[in-house]
Amino acid sequence: MTPDGFLKWLRPGMHVKRWLALLLVGILCLSLGVAYIMTHLYRTQPFPESAYWVTLQFVDRRLRGLLFLAVGAVFAGVALWRLSHSLLAPLLPPSGQNGLADIVYRYRQLGKGPRIVAIGGGTGLSTLLRGIKAYTSNITAIVTVADDGGSSGRLRRELGVLPPGDFRQCIAALAEAEPLVTELFQYRFDQGEGLNGHSFGNLFIAAMSGITGNFERALHESSRVLAVRGQILPSTLEDVVLCAELDDDSTIEGESQIPHGPAPIKRVYLRPADARAYPEALKAIEEAELIVIGPGSLYTSIMPNLLVEDITQAIKAARGRKVYVCNVATQPGETDGYKARDHVRTLQEHFGKNLFDYVVINDRVVPMPPEWHVDSLGGGPEALAGLGVRVITADVVEEKRPTRHNPQKLAQVLLSLVPGQG
Numbered sequence: 001m002t003p004d005g006f007l008k009w010l011r012p013g014m015h016v017k018r019w020l021a022l023l024l025v026g027i028l029c030l031s032l033g034v035a036y037i038m039t040h041l042y043r044t045q046p047f048p049e050s051a052y053w054v055t056l057q058f059v060d061r062r063l064r065g066l067l068f069l070a071v072g073a074v075f076a077g078v079a080l081w082r083l084s085h086s087l088l089a090p091l092l093p094p095s096g097q098n099g100l101a102d103i104v105y106r107y108r109q110l111g112k113g114p115r116i117v118a119i120g121g122g123t124g125l126s127t128l129l130r131g132i133k134a135y136t137s138n139i140t141a142i143v144t145v146a147d148d149g150g151s152s153g154r155l156r157r158e159l160g161v162l163p164p165g166d167f168r169q170c171i172a173a174l175a176e177a178e179p180l181v182t183e184l185f186q187y188r189f190d191q192g193e194g195l196n197g198h199s200f201g202n203l204f205i206a207a208m209s210g211i212t213g214n215f216e217r218a219l220h221e222s223s224r225v226l227a228v229r230g231q232i233l234p235s236t237l238e239d240v241v242l243c244a245e246l247d248d249d250s251t252i253e254g255e256s257q258i259p260h261g262p263a264p265i266k267r268v269y270l271r272p273a274d275a276r277a278y279p280e281a282l283k284a285i286e287e288a289e290l291i292v293i294g295p296g297s298l299y300t301s302i303m304p305n306l307l308v309e310d311i312t313q314a315i316k317a318a319r320g321r322k323v324y325v326c327n328v329a330t331q332p333g334e335t336d337g338y339k340a341r342d343h344v345r346t347l348q349e350h351f352g353k354n355l356f357d358y359v360v361i362n363d364r365v366v367p368m369p370p371e372w373h374v375d376s377l378g379g380g381p382e383a384l385a386g387l388g389v390r391v392i393t394a395d396v397v398e399e400k401r402p403t404r405h406n407p408q409k410l411a412q413v414l415l416s417l418v419p420g421q422g
Contacts (some may be wrong), residue, residue, distance in 0.1 A: 029074075064298030086393035110137040110229070114418040115320075115420055117142060117288040119235075119305050124296030126173040127404055128325070129230075133174055139230030140284035141170045142311070144240050146242040146270070146304035149256025151188070151198045155206050162215045162239075166301075167232055168201035171219075175226040185226065215267040216278070233284065235305040238275040242304050244268045255300045259333030267350065270307040277310035285314040290418050293356060294325040298335050298343055303350065312351050321417050323358040324389075325410065328396070329374045329403040340379035344387050353388050360413055363393040374403055392417075 020164035056064050113136020118128050121144035132139055145162045147153065168185065175182045177405040185201040198311050201222075208218035219232055242255040246263040258265065285291060293315075296302050315322060324347065326340045337342070340361045347355060365376045394413045398406040415421045 004288060020049065023403065059144075064391055065158045069143055079100070085341055110135070113138050114289045114415070114421055115284075115287055116140070116290045116414075116418075117284050117320075119302070119311075120144070120294055120296040121147070121301035121304070122296045123169065123404065123417075124294060124301060124325075124327070125166070125345065126169040127407050128292065128295065128410060128414075129173040131171055131407030131409075132414070133229045134408070135411060135415055137229045139174065140288070141230065141232045141307060142235050142281045142284070143170060143232060144304040145166055145234050145236060146255045147236075148241070148254050150407070151202045152200070153256060155202055159206055161183070161208075161209050162234060162237070163205050164202045164205035165199070166187060167234075168205060168217060168418055169198060170224055170232045171226055172201065174223075174228045174230050174232070176229055177226040181226060216280075231280075231284075232279045234278050235281055235311055236275045236277055236308045240275050240304070240308075241271045242300065242307075243271055244299065254304075255304070258300055259331070260296075261333070264287065264336070265299055265334065268303055268307065270304065275308050277308050277314070279321045282310060282314045285311070285318050288318060288320040291315055291318055291320050292325060292349075292414060293323070293408075295327050297331055298327070298338075298346065300334065303347075306347075306351055306355075313356065315356075316354055321324075321358065321390075321419075322356040323360060323414065323417055324356045324412075325360045325405070325411075326362070327377060328405060330364040332373045337375075340377050341383050341387070343377070344389060345383055348387065356389065358390045358392055359365060359384060359409070360392045360394065360396065362397045362405070364393065364395040364397050366397055366399060372403070376402070392418065 042417065052089045058069065059067070067417055110133075116132055116136060117140045118125060119142045119287040120128070125141060125143065129139065129141055139335065143166045147163035148156060149167055150165065152165035155161055156163045165231065172182050172186050172259050175185070186199060187201075188199040189197065190194040192398060197291070205215075205218055205222050208221050209215050212221055213219050216234070218232075221233060241253055242258065243253045244258045244261065245268075246261050247266050248263040250261070250263065252258055252261045253271075258268070294302050304316075324344065326343050327335070330336055330338055340359065342361055361379055362377070363380065365378055368374050368376065384391050392413065394409070396405050396409045396413060398404045
């Protein structure tokens with residue numbers, strides 16, 4: 001091996017076998033050095049008579065070597081076991097949970113998982129992430145920055161930061177931290193002047209943005225604190241406003257206002273229209289094996305990302321498989337009366353017919369209470385005939401909350417689309 005090759009071999013990383021081999025070589029070199037020195041002393045220096053018995057010189061040399069090797073192995077094994085236990089004790093999980101070996105094995109297996117990009121926002125995106133993270137840690141969530149309502153909208157207007165709400169939900173979904181820490185991140189204040197309506201996670205991200213100097217760094221540090229599996233990126237860093245043109249030719253501005261318009265939505269657009277994509281998001285799309293669009297609010301969570309033209313162009317040019325996850329139910333004020341065909345046709349009218357190859361549609365209809373004012377979407381392959389997409393029907397609904405997907409069911413369907421994973 002050349003010197004350059006050896007240095008490349010020594011690059012940091014999770015290469016346990018490599019470092020164990022290097023440790024053994026180091027011990028062997030130390031042992032040979034000690035042996036040479038002892039041999040020299042043995043031949044040139046007088047030893048007391050007791051050395052004859054201590055060094056077992058009355059035993060055949062081959063057997064003597066085996067005895068010392070066995071004793072040394074036992075001593076070294078016990079020492080390494082006790083030392084590692086002492087050093088890693090604070091990191092070990094509580095009694096009854098998976099041991100350290102299981103955690104390391106799982107970490108390494110997830111690190112070999114497929115590269116998946118999920119695009120959207122709101123509850124739909126966080127639901128998807130909860131399921132996907134059980135199969136891979138190579139996850140990138142690309143999140144809308146058009147939110148202007150509630151706590152996120154207030155922080156956006158008052159502090160000039162990007163709306164943190166959807167990012168907070170994704171961080172909580174991908175977090176490996178203690179459940180109490182995750183619950184704290186999602187905690188929402190319900191009283192207190194100025195605090196009422198804010199979630200702790202939103203305030204945390206906003207504060208981290210002030211400390212680190214920019215929003216993307218704040219996301220990185222917040223993710224690190226909660227041991228997030230994967231990465232969470234904005235679709236753009238620009239201060240965009242989502243606007244809608246309605247069927248009555250009126251217009252409405254603001255993501256939070258669009259579902260409350262006086263007429264159905266005809267189309268949506270961003271202001272400014274030429275917002276630039278976040279470069280890391282484009283890189284993740286280019287390298288992805290699977291790109292998932294949705295689930296989530298069609299006009300106000302999914303489409304704001306795709307309205308960033310660079311994002312859409314990157315998806316179309318990407319080599320990975322592309323799939324749209326259709327919602328399991330209509331959304332009042334936004335997709336009333338829509339079926340799966342209406343979702344796909346709306347996306348194609350805005351972005352063309354080559355945006356995705358597959359559409360996942362729930363095929364298990366769960367009755368919705370009338371007071372919810374929602375209906376199941378449904379629709380099989382025949383319902384999307386002529387739209388140029390492959391339809392995958394499966395039971396992906398959450399039975400107890402039939403307006404949402406079940407994370408585990410959805411993840412299994414999506415993983416089957418990744419080459420080599422099905």
